Amino acid sequence: MLPVSPSLDLWQPVVMLALLLGPIAALPAQADPGGSDPEPSSSSPIVSLDCRLADGPWQPCAMTVMSIGERWQLQVGERRYDFQHDGSGSVRMRQDQAAGGWREVESTWSADASLCWDGLCARGDIPLD
Structure with a gap:
């Protein structure tokens, strides 16, 4: 029996499809506007800060x-706060996903150099960009 070698013509469409879809498959996951965001990955940076609730x-x-600058979480004691920023200045927050x-x-800077979101404030080396 003679060895069968596949024709390049048969593989060309497969290679072209892989080249076209490769960059799409490598895109990062986008935030779901409906609110079901992916959990942080093991490579998500974690920064130690100080936080204050209300006063x-x-x-x-x-x-x-x-x-960075789009989706982050603050863990304050047992409470988790999720944030989304759409790039136009609008920031959304939810407490404890469920x-x-x-x-x-509203995001505001306080006189003590803390960044606040409607009563939840954080200070320290906050990664802004």
């Missing part, structure tokens, strides 16, 4: 950045 005391917290939906919040 309460400062306490250690952790910021996990899924997409507890409720997204709400728009």
Whole structure:
């Protein structure tokens, strides 16, 4: 029996399809506007900060950045706050994913150099970009 070698003509469409779809498959996941965001990956940077709820005391917290400037989380004690920024200045926040939906919040800088979102403030080396 003679060895069968596939014709290049048969493989050309497969190679072209792989070349076209390769970059699409490598794109990062986008935030779902409906609110079902992917969880942080093991490579998501975690930054130690200090946080304050309303006028309460400062306490250690952790910021996990899924997409810098776009999606991040703050873990303050047992509470988790998810954030989304759409690039136009609008920031949305939700507390403890199962507890409720997204709400728009205002981002402001305080006199003590903390960044606040409607009563939740963080200070420290906040990754902005």
